[in-house]
Amino acid sequence: MREQKTWQTVLKRTAVIVAAVFAFFPIYWLISTSFKPFDEWANWPPIWLTDNPTLQNYRIVFFPDLAREFAAQQEGSLDYKVSGSAWNAFKGSAIVSVAATIISVAFGTLAAYSIVRFKTGGKNYPFQFLTVRMVPPIAVVVPMVVLFSILKLSDTYFGLILAYSAFTLPFSIWMIRSFIDDVPAELEGAAMIHGMGQFRAFLTVTLPLVKGGILSTALFIFILNWSEFLFALVLTAGNVVTVTLQVANYVSASSGKLYGVQAAMGTISTIPVIVFGYMIQRHIVRGLTFGAIKR
Amino acid sequence: MNRIPFNIRLVLPAQLTIMAIVVVPTVILLWLAHTDWQPTQNIPWFDAEFYWFWNFYDLWYDERFINSVFRTLFVVATCIAVELFLALGLALLFLDEWPWRKVAVSIIILPMMIIPVDAANAFFMLFNERGPINHLITVITGEVFEFSWLSHPTWAMVPIMLAEIWQWTPLMFLLVLTGLMNLPENQIRAAVGLGASPARIFFRVMLPLLVPVISIAVVIRAIETFKIFDPVYILTRGQPGGATETISMYMYNGAFVYFRMGYIAAAALLVLFVVVSVCLVLAKPLRKHG
Numbered sequence: 001m002r003e004q005k006t007w008q009t010v011l012k013r014t015a016v017i018v019a020a021v022f023a024f025f026p027i028y029w030l031i032s033t034s035f036k037p038f039d040e041w042a043n044w045p046p047i048w049l050t051d052n053p054t055l056q057n058y059r060i061v062f063f064p065d066l067a068r069e070f071a072a073q074q075e076g077s078l079d080y081k082v083s084g085s086a087w088n089a090f091k092g093s094a095i096v097s098v099a100a101t102i103i104s105v106a107f108g109t110l111a112a113y114s115i116v117r118f119k120t121g122g123k124n125y126p127f128q129f130l131t132v133r134m135v136p137p138i139a140v141v142v143p144m145v146v147l148f149s150i151l152k153l154s155d156t157y158f159g160l161i162l163a164y165s166a167f168t169l170p171f172s173i174w175m176i177r178s179f180i181d182d183v184p185a186e187l188e189g190a191a192m193i194h195g196m197g198q199f200r201a202f203l204t205v206t207l208p209l210v211k212g213g214i215l216s217t218a219l220f221i222f223i224l225n226w227s228e229f230l231f232a233l234v235l236t237a238g239n240v241v242t243v244t245l246q247v248a249n250y251v252s253a254s255s256g257k258l259y260g261v262q263a264a265m266g267t268i269s270t271i272p273v274i275v276f277g278y279m280i281q282r283h284i285v286r287g288l289t290f291g292a293i294k295r
Numbered sequence: 296m297n298r299i300p301f302n303i304r305l306v307l308p309a310q311l312t313i314m315a316i317v318v319v320p321t322v323i324l325l326w327l328a329h330t331d332w333q334p335t336q337n338i339p340w341f342d343a344e345f346y347w348f349w350n351f352y353d354l355w356y357d358e359r360f361i362n363s364v365f366r367t368l369f370v371v372a373t374c375i376a377v378e379l380f381l382a383l384g385l386a387l388l389f390l391d392e393w394p395w396r397k398v399a400v401s402i403i404i405l406p407m408m409i410i411p412v413d414a415a416n417a418f419f420m421l422f423n424e425r426g427p428i429n430h431l432i433t434v435i436t437g438e439v440f441e442f443s444w445l446s447h448p449t450w451a452m453v454p455i456m457l458a459e460i461w462q463w464t465p466l467m468f469l470l471v472l473t474g475l476m477n478l479p480e481n482q483i484r485a486a487v488g489l490g491a492s493p494a495r496i497f498f499r500v501m502l503p504l505l506v507p508v509i510s511i512a513v514v515i516r517a518i519e520t521f522k523i524f525d526p527v528y529i530l531t532r533g534q535p536g537g538a539t540e541t542i543s544m545y546m547y548n549g550a551f552v553y554f555r556m557g558y559i560a561a562a563a564l565l566v567l568f569v570v571v572s573v574c575l576v577l578a579k580p581l582r583k584h585g
Contacts, residue, residue, distance in 0.1 A: 012388050019385055020402040026417035026461065027405060029427060033420060044425040044441070045433070103312070111309035118302035127575075129309075132317050134574035136522040138543040139563035142550050143320035143327060146340050166316030169309050199301070227410040229525050230543075234551065244412045248529065259420055266413035277408035278401065285469050292511050293473055 034058070034263035041259040057264035061086045086265055089246035093269075095157050096242060097225035100164035105218045107165070108172025113202055115173070116180045117188070126177065129170040130290065137167065141234045148235060155237045163231045168221045171287060175220065178291025179213030180206060216283040219276045226273055243269035321567070327560035335554045343557060350561030359537045360562060363545035370452070370541060371520045374459050375513055381460075382467035382512075386475050387497070400472075404465040414462050415529035419445070422454040422530075448538035451531050455539060458526040463519075467512055474508030475501065518574060542566060 033041065035053040059067040064085055111129075114120045144163065145154070153159030183206050191201040207214075229244040236245065247265050250258040277284065285293055299307075323340075328350060332343035354360050385403065389396060406414065421428050422444040432440040445451050478501060486496045524543040527533060533540035533548050540548065546566075549559040 013393075015384075016388050016399050016403075019388075020399060022461075023403050023406050023465070026414065026421060027409065029420055030413065030417045042423060042425045044430075046425055046427050046430050048427065107309040107312060111306040114302045114305035118305075120302045120306055129313065131571050131574065132313055134518050134570055135317070135567055136524075136543055136570065138522075138524065138546045139567045139570075140317060140320050140324075142546070142556060142560050142563055143323035144316070145550075146323050146327070146556075147320050162312070163316055166312045169313060173309060227412070229412050229528070230547075233528075234547075244410060247410075247412050247416060257419070262416055263420070266410070266416050270408075270410045270413045273410055274405070274408045281401075281404070284407075285466075285473055288466060289470065289511055289515055293470060293508060 030263045031267050033259055034267050036260050038258075038260055057260040058268070060258075060261050061265045061268065086243075086246055086268075089241045089243045090269075092157070092240050093226055093242040093244075096160045096164060096240070097222050099157070099161045100168065100225050101218050101222045103161065103165040104168040104172045104221050105176070105214060108169055108217070109176050109207075109214060111169075111173050112176040112180055113206075116177055117185060117198075117202070126173065129173050132167065133170040133290075137230050141230065145234060154235060155239045157240055159235055160231065160240060160242075163235060164225045164228060167231070168224055171224065171290065172217055172221060174290035175217045175283075175287050176210070176214060178286060179210040179217075181291075183209050213283070216280040217287065219280045220283065220287040223273050223276055324560050324564055324567070327557055328564040329561070330557040332557035332560075333554050334556060340556070346557065350558050351565065353558065354562055354565065359540065360545060363537070363540040363542050366452075366539075367521060367523070367541040367543075370456055370459070370523060371517055374456055374463070374520050375516050377460050378464045378467040378516060379471075379509065379513065381464045382471045385464075385468045386471040389472055390475060404469060406462045407465040409462065411462060411525040412529055415458050415526040418454050418458040418461070418526070419530055445531055446535055448535055451535075451539045455523075455526050455530050458530065459520065459523060463516060467516060470508060470512040471505065474505050478504050521570070 032049060034057050035055075036047060036050045037052055037054045037056065040047045040050055040052070056067060056070060059070060062085075115126055148154040148159050151159075153162070187205050187209075188198070188201040191205045192198060196204065227244065228242070229248075232240075232242040232245050233248075236242075241249075243265070247262055247269060250262040250265060280287070327340065327343075329346055329348070330340075330343035331346045331350075332338070332340050334340075338344075389400065420426055423429075424441050424443040428444075429440050429442060442450070444454050482504070483496060483500055486500045491499070522543055523541050524547070527539060527541050527544045528547070531539045533544040537545070537548070546559050546562055549555050549562070
């Protein structure tokens, strides 16, 4: 009996290890490719772990001039005609993601408070925000292109910020709503007996209690914004660049996809998202289910 | 401004943002869908020729569009079935406490933390003609296998769906695990006490109790998978010949490669209408919890 139990445990742990290997392998390949010199990117047989690790791919991403100098000293160099420098993309993503996150969370908190404490719009009102999330963005993108060209918002930071804010608002409202829901209204009532207005009672009593939840929501929304691709692709034309666009941009006319450079950019650009993701691991389920499933 | 009640003023910023970005474009869409607007003809959108309902008529007979619809439904069904199956199996491995449990969970959920475009790029390299997947097959079978997955009309869907499954099984896993951990323990203990076999406990006690969580997970994943765009764009762009186009990819190609804005607007309107109606029905499990 005992032996059977041990065998079961061994089997279970092996299954977990296999799953972990599957989960990690594509990421391993991304990172390992980012250190390969360009003649090893699409070698046959493929090189699983390079013997000649190089930082050249990272140099191409961040210091194109240094990369060109370095390439000049080597034989068989590669043309590095890539659009824009990655700094621009990081700047663009940072501006757009941070601004859109602040707007989305600020507006979302106000709306969530109103929905929880005043039952604004009745029971079905919050659901109309959800429909925004259900619609495939591509269906709204065609008229958005028209609207943006009328308002002169195409290819501007503000336009992208507006789009991101609107499309993450359902998440903010629903997530923050579930956090505010956890705080008993009586606490605010007690503060109001002491002469505070209702909104001030919310600001001084409830808000500090849900501060952690709001921060998690903000990080969650930031992740969504930072990873967004479709809006960035359609609503910009070179002036505004985001990291996701930059990753897709590393293609050269003569050599096709620049695997190593793409992998280097991909590795760096995904780090903030991974860090924030693990920081809010406890809340990610709540976020992606609109607060329906809590831990 | 002061005449507007306080609680309405609080929802106003959120509501107006959504109006500006979702509702106003939808109104424009209503017009565009009934025109034959093509920006390449240098006619402004409001001057485009009114086309009545011919766009919808054309869509009905547009094989590429119809195929993309069925392809998308197929992708949604397959991905979610596989994700759910894997997630249930994985979650069962994590029921008891063991030393490295937390670390293992962290590694397994890594895929969902990655930017989807980067994940798609990783799969592009994995399924390259000269990539590690073909290398593995070569090593296992002993014959050189240099199949180009991404340019085959049927097989190109495999890397696309695998990228999607790889990235989102972790979410399904987390949802199912959360559900399993929150199960009422006394019911399971009672079943054990009555001498039920583990399989019986799983199917007769745990699974029925998990139904609410699973239905939420499936609905949310279905809605998200239906929009699938990033992996398709990175891996194939719908090529060859539209054979891997999902609805989103079809509309992107139609609007921004062939510039048939009016026609694609009609497709968008149709999709918008169907999706919102279906979602309002599907959202029931969410509604119960909300």
